[in-house]
Amino acid sequence: MSTINFAKREISFKIVYYGPAMSGKTTNLRYIYTTIPEKVKGDFTSIATETERTLFFDFLPLELGSIKGFTIRLSLYTVPGQYIYKLTRKSVLRATDGIVFVADSQIEKKQENIDSFQDMIENLIEFGENVETMPIILQYNKRDLPNILSIEELQQDLNKDNKYQYFEAIAQEGINVIETLKAVTKLVVQKA
Amino acid sequence: MEGRLSKVQIVLNEEELKKIEELFGEFLAESEARDIVLLNKSGELLAKSGDITSDVAQNISALAAGVFSATNELARLLGEKEFTITFHQGQETNIHISLITQNALLAMIFDNKLPIGAIRFWAKKTGTEIKPIIEQAEKRAESQTQKVINEDVEKDIEDLF
Ligand SMILES: Nc1nc2c(ncn2[C@@H]2O[C@H](COP(=O)(O)OP(=O)(O)OP(=O)(O)O)[C@@H](O)[C@H]2O)c(=O)[nH]1
Ligand SMILES: [Mg+2]
Numbered sequence: 001m002s003t004i005n006f007a008k009r010e011i012s013f014k015i016v017y018y019g020p021a022m023s024g025k026t027t028n029l030r031y032i033y034t035t036i037p038e039k040v041k042g043d044f045t046s047i048a049t050e051t052e053r054t055l056f057f058d059f060l061p062l063e064l065g066s067i068k069g070f071t072i073r074l075s076l077y078t079v080p081g082q083y084i085y086k087l088t089r090k091s092v093l094r095a096t097d098g099i100v101f102v103a104d105s106q107i108e109k110k111q112e113n114i115d116s117f118q119d120m121i122e123n124l125i126e127f128g129e130n131v132e133t134m135p136i137i138l139q140y141n142k143r144d145l146p147n148i149l150s151i152e153e154l155q156q157d158l159n160k161d162n163k164y165q166y167f168e169a170i171a172q173e174g175i176n177v178i179e180t181l182k183a184v185t186k187l188v189v190q191k192a
Numbered sequence: 193m194e195g196r197l198s199k200v201q202i203v204l205n206e207e208e209l210k211k212i213e214e215l216f217g218e219f220l221a222e223s224e225a226r227d228i229v230l231l232n233k234s235g236e237l238l239a240k241s242g243d244i245t246s247d248v249a250q251n252i253s254a255l256a257a258g259v260f261s262a263t264n265e266l267a268r269l270l271g272e273k274e275f276t277i278t279f280h281q282g283q284e285t286n287i288h289i290s291l292i293t294q295n296a297l298l299a300m301i302f303d304n305k306l307p308i309g310a311i312r313f314w315a316k317k318t319g320t321e322i323k324p325i326i327e328q329a330e331k332r333a334e335s336q337t338q339k340v341i342n343e344d345v346e347k348d349i350e351d352l353f
Contacts, residue, residue, distance in 0.1 A: 003236040004333075007206040011341075014234040036353070042247035045254065056262070059235075059254045061247075064352040068341050072352065075235060075254060087269075091261035095234035178353060186349050192341055 002097050002192050009066075012073040013188045015181075016093050018120050019102035020112040021053070021081035024141040024171040028102060029060045029076055031177045039064055041073070054080040057092045064185070072189065076181075081116065090123045098135035098188040100180055102171070103158060105140050105148040114157050135187030138166035139180045144173070202232055202295055203333040208325050209239060215321055216241030223314035224306060226285070229299040230322070233257055238296065256289050256299045279311075286311060292319040296326045 003012045017025040026046070033044045041063040047056035058078040063071060077096075079089040093099075101120065103113040124131050140154050149157075151168065159166060165183055169176040204212075216228045220241050227242030229249050235257035240249040259278060267275045276291045286302045288311050300315050 003232055003234075003238065004203045005209070005238070007204060007209040012236045014236070042250045045251055047258075057258060059251070059258075061250050061254070067345055067348045067352070068343065070341065077235075077254075087265040088262060091265050092258065094261050095232070097234075182349060182353055185352075186346060189341060189345050189349060 020116040023104040025078035
């Protein structure tokens with residue numbers, strides 16, 4: 001739920017990076033954290049296992065600047081993608097304003113992408129969110145790897161009606177990470 | 193299916209924020225709490241009082257909302273609708289997190305010298321006092337159909353990055 005603070009003339013949005021295990025969600029936030037440090041407000045919090053897999057969530061607070069006299073703040077979260085954290089994942093998604101779905105382009109991840117997307121939609125419905133109007137951006141990540149699905153195939157799996165804007169990314173190298181963030185920001189601000 | 197209310201924004205105006213901060217100041221002095229933080233279920237900081245900086249309060253908000261939300265998945269597994277209070281006790285510090293309206297959570301941080309009963313008492317009292325102010329803000333948000341940012345923001349957002 002976006003929060004409008006008229007006293008401070010601030011609007012805050014929650015954005016969740018969702019997707020299957022190891023797709024690159026945390027890598028997106030890390031890249032943002034190191035690339036636009038001047039916009040980071042507070043600490044990058046990562047609740048992870050000893051092997052750096054997200055256990056609960058990552059949290060990165062940003063202050064982008066102001067639009068029409070309102071300061072725009074974003075709270076970026078990632079969910080834990082591993083199957084066993086299903087309920088934790090659901091709890092992080094609650095009350096979000098927008099979603100970046102990070103898919104893993106590798107051929108063997110095809111079904112995991114589909115399942116994760118479906119799981120996300122089911123959670124949204126359970127929260128009583130309007131799935132039709134929820135701002136969602138797709139990121140097809142790991143485009144640098146050799147055995148990957150074609151964009152057509154990914155579109156067929158996750159975006160059949162071409163409802164969502166998508167980006168081809170290499171999060172590890174920062175390719176299209178900021179563009180993805182920009183796109184979801186546009187959607188959530190326009191909806192406010 | 194959860195209620196529509198969960199998506200209501202909290203729109204605080206200047207007056208309400210001032211009132212809340214005033215009340216927090218009073219309770220801080222009376223209860224010997226160290227900090228008080230008001231946040232919503234999505235982890236946004238709404239108001240704070242005490243020595244903590246806004247940055248730290250923002251992080252506390254994100255984590256407290258996360259803890260609260262995870263605790264509620266636990267509740268559901270156990271057949272409870274909701275746990276409305278979570279409490280964490282450390283060597284030196286305690287934190288008491290309680291749900292005070294549909295959307296708002298109150299986190300109060302205490303030194304360990306206060307007995308648990310007293311912490312419960314003060315958290316409850318503080319929550320009860322600010323509840324009507326927040327409910328009023330929630331009600332206003334619900335009836336606010338007009339958009340805050342109307343114009344085309346495409347270019348403005350380009351310029352932000
Ligand atoms: N080749 C390649 N590897 C990537 C890319 N993006 C991320 N990775 C790697 O993929 C692995 C997993 O990345 P994370 O960002 O931790 O994945 P995650 O989605 O947060 O995973 P969970 O926290 O378990 O859900 C890491 O070893 C990254 O370095 C990419 O674009 N290309
Ligand atoms: Mg992760």
